Amino acid sequence: MAVFVYAENINGVYKKAAFEAVSYAKAIATKTGDSVTAISINPTDSSDLLYKYGADKVVNVKDAGLKNFSAKAYAEAINQIADGNIIVFPHTTDASSIAPMLAIQKNYSLITNVIDVPESISPFQVKRRAFSGKGFMHAKADAAGVIVTVSQNAFGVKENPVQGSEEVKELSITNEDTKVINHEQSSGKLDLKEAEIVVSAGRGLKGPENWGMIEDLANVLGAATACSKPVSDIGWRGHNEHVGQTGKAISPNLYIAVGISGAIQHLAGVNSSKTIVVINNDPEAPFFKSADYGVVGDAFQIIPALTEKIKALKA
Numbered sequence: 001m002a003v004f005v006y007a008e009n010i011n012g013v014y015k016k017a018a019f020e021a022v023s024y025a026k027a028i029a030t031k032t033g034d035s036v037t038a039i040s041i042n043p044t045d046s047s048d049l050l051y052k053y054g055a056d057k058v059v060n061v062k063d064a065g066l067k068n069f070s071a072k073a074y075a076e077a078i079n080q081i082a083d084g085n086i087i088v089f090p091h092t093t094d095a096s097s098i099a100p101m102l103a104i105q106k107n108y109s110l111i112t113n114v115i116d117v118p119e120s121i122s123p124f125q126v127k128r129r130a131f132s133g134k135g136f137m138h139a140k141a142d143a144a145g146v147i148v149t150v151s152q153n154a155f156g157v158k159e160n161p162v163q164g165s166e167e168v169k170e171l172s173i174t175n176e177d178t179k180v181i182n183h184e185q186s187s188g189k190l191d192l193k194e195a196e197i198v199v200s201a202g203r204g205l206k207g208p209e210n211w212g213m214i215e216d217l218a219n220v221l222g223a224a225t226a227c228s229k230p231v232s233d234i235g236w237r238g239h240n241e242h243v244g245q246t247g248k249a250i251s252p253n254l255y256i257a258v259g260i261s262g263a264i265q266h267l268a269g270v271n272s273s274k275t276i277v278v279i280n281n282d283p284e285a286p287f288f289k290s291a292d293y294g295v296v297g298d299a300f301q302i303i304p305a306l307t308e309k310i311k312a313l314k315a
């Protein structure tokens, strides 16, 4: 029996989340004594990239009808291939919409946002994030099969090279329900949900003209940029950068929050970050309660100085 894993790609290029999901599937397979089969839809990247993290077999689905993403059509394609009783997905936006559809098609349990290898396989029990990242729970699957989505940056990308094999599968799924009206391109250079470091700013920055210093800091750190909800609501930044309860939920290794008060709805999307640094000129700002490191001061002085210091250190 194989542990199946969905290896997500964007325009054919594997995401970091795909490598993390394969690493996670390998950890389960090691526990169960099974192999790992990765499924990817229309990839252009080499399967070698997935063998590196432990995929014993890679099934590359070729289907022109799946050129545009559709959760229903992708679930149908994966359903035709994944005949094991453990299926792993990354907890990305796309995969999080495929996984529930597949769970219904297969009548499997669905456990989202898992953060560790299962405590037991039969019954399948695993630790997951709950309540917008404010708590944890140990979820138990009660169906014959289980689908899990792995919280990004929680398990990590772990090399486990194997001699893998590849199979190309030609499918022809009908994808008539989906019509692409527009593609929104992320303004940042890095995918916010994949980024290890995120520099985020709020209304404390006073206006969009001041975002240059945030981008400069992000550039020297190799970070993605994010913002609070009001900032994207006013139109200072695009909605693709909005993090929080109603925006993207992220869990980078380092989250730097500049001029953000730390409202509960903002924290809901960022409190799974491994280290949080808060820069705010109000010592009473609620965000300091959730911070690992806090700097009380004016962002307009601190950010350029910090950027220069990091540049000097790197030089």
Ligand SMILES: Cc1cc2nc3c(=O)[nH]c(=O)nc-3n(C[C@H](O)[C@H](O)[C@H](O)COP(=O)(O)OP(=O)(O)OC[C@H]3O[C@@H](n4cnc5c(N)ncnc54)[C@H](O)[C@@H]3O)c2cc1C
Binding pocket: 201, 202, 203, 204, 205, 227, 228, 229, 230, 231, 242, 243, 244, 245, 246, 247, 258, 259, 260, 261, 262, 263, 264, 265, 266, 269, 279, 280, 281, 282, 285, 297, 298, 299, 300
């Ligand atoms: C249903 C619902 C859902 C929501 N979802 C989200 C969500 O997903 N994400 C989200 O972010 N919000 C969300 N909100 C809004 C949230 O409640 C807050 O209003 C919002 O997060 C505040 O944004 P802010 O911190 O940028 O602005 P503010 O609350 O105005 O805070 C600005 C901060 O900047 C500091 N500051 C000012 N000048 C400087 C300076 N020169 N240097 C340093 N610091 C300075 C201030 O001290 C202050 O702490 C939601 C609200 C509701 C009701």
